[in-house]
Amino acid sequence: MTRFKTTLGISITVLALLATTAFTFLARAAQAPKKIRVLLVTGDDVSVHPWPVVSKAIKDMLAASGRFEVRVCEDPGVLESAASLARYDLVFLDFYNASTPTLTLSPAAKENLLNFVSGGKGFALCHLSSASFKEWPEFRQLCGRCWVMGTSGHGPRGVFKARIAQKDHPITQGLEDFEADDELYAKLQGDAPINVLVEADSDFSKKTEPLVFTLEYGKGRVFHETFGHDGKALENPTVQKLTQRGCEWAATGKVQ
Numbered sequence: 001m002t003r004f005k006t007t008l009g010i011s012i013t014v015l016a017l018l019a020t021t022a023f024t025f026l027a028r029a030a031q032a033p034k035k036i037r038v039l040l041v042t043g044d045d046v047s048v049h050p051w052p053v054v055s056k057a058i059k060d061m062l063a064a065s066g067r068f069e070v071r072v073c074e075d076p077g078v079l080e081s082a083a084s085l086a087r088y089d090l091v092f093l094d095f096y097n098a099s100t101p102t103l104t105l106s107p108a109a110k111e112n113l114l115n116f117v118s119g120g121k122g123f124a125l126c127h128l129s130s131a132s133f134k135e136w137p138e139f140r141q142l143c144g145r146c147w148v149m150g151t152s153g154h155g156p157r158g159v160f161k162a163r164i165a166q167k168d169h170p171i172t173q174g175l176e177d178f179e180a181d182d183e184l185y186a187k188l189q190g191d192a193p194i195n196v197l198v199e200a201d202s203d204f205s206k207k208t209e210p211l212v213f214t215l216e217y218g219k220g221r222v223f224h225e226t227f228g229h230d231g232k233a234l235e236n237p238t239v240q241k242l243t244q245r246g247c248e249w250a251a252t253g254k255v256q
């Protein structure tokens with residue numbers, strides 16, 4: 001009898017402990033902010049752009065912040081399904097259709113991406129991605145500024161001073177000017193209103209060029225960074241911070 005009582009006592013204690021643990025776990029899960037779901041579209045670029053390395057670096061830096069859940073897709077055809085797209089908060093484009101220059105998105109894929117962003121979600125892109133889909137004028141509006149072959153350019157890749165152009169934006173708050181090791185993109189084309197966050201003086205254009213900027217698109221937001229020539233360019237801690245915060249801002253409208 002005593003043994004039975006002891007066993008019963010232990011069982012009740014164990015059950016109570018389990019219940020408390022489960023409750024604590026559920027309470028914490030409810031408090032933790034929901035992860036931002038990112039669809040990272042990649043899979044092609046010019047030969048000097050190692051897209052598998054760059055897309056992995058982007059995925060890793062987003063995951064490292066603890067704020068994102070990233071799925072990588074190596075086929076822009078993924079945009080064909082509005083239902084698939086609806087599962088995400090942000091589409092990140094690290095892609096230029098170099099080996100398939102005539103590739104374009106289907107009308108449905110184009111409409112889905114525009115509806116996704118204008119409906120209130122986020123779009124982010126880096127480096128040469130803005131040169132994609134040349135035949136699609138609205139894509140230029142979505143990117144704010146675009147690389148145009150034969151017009152846009154850059155000096156030799158190297159170290160240059162990048163300036164924080166706006167210090168009171170949630171994406172740049174507390175960040176200092178920094179030395180980037182990348183190509184300084186110049187003469188991007190476009191006239192959509194953009195909010196420049198990072199800029200640099202270009203030897204190529206002899207002008208101050210916007211390197212990181214945001215824009216509104218319908219109810220949604222776009223984060224555009226020209227960094228990302230290769231893995232080394234993305235090792236810079238300020239570039240990583242800008243990318244993490246920029247993606248969060250584009251997806252949610254704020255940075256926690």
Ligand SMILES: [Zn+2]
Nearest residue numbers: 049127183229
């Ligand atoms: Zn490049």
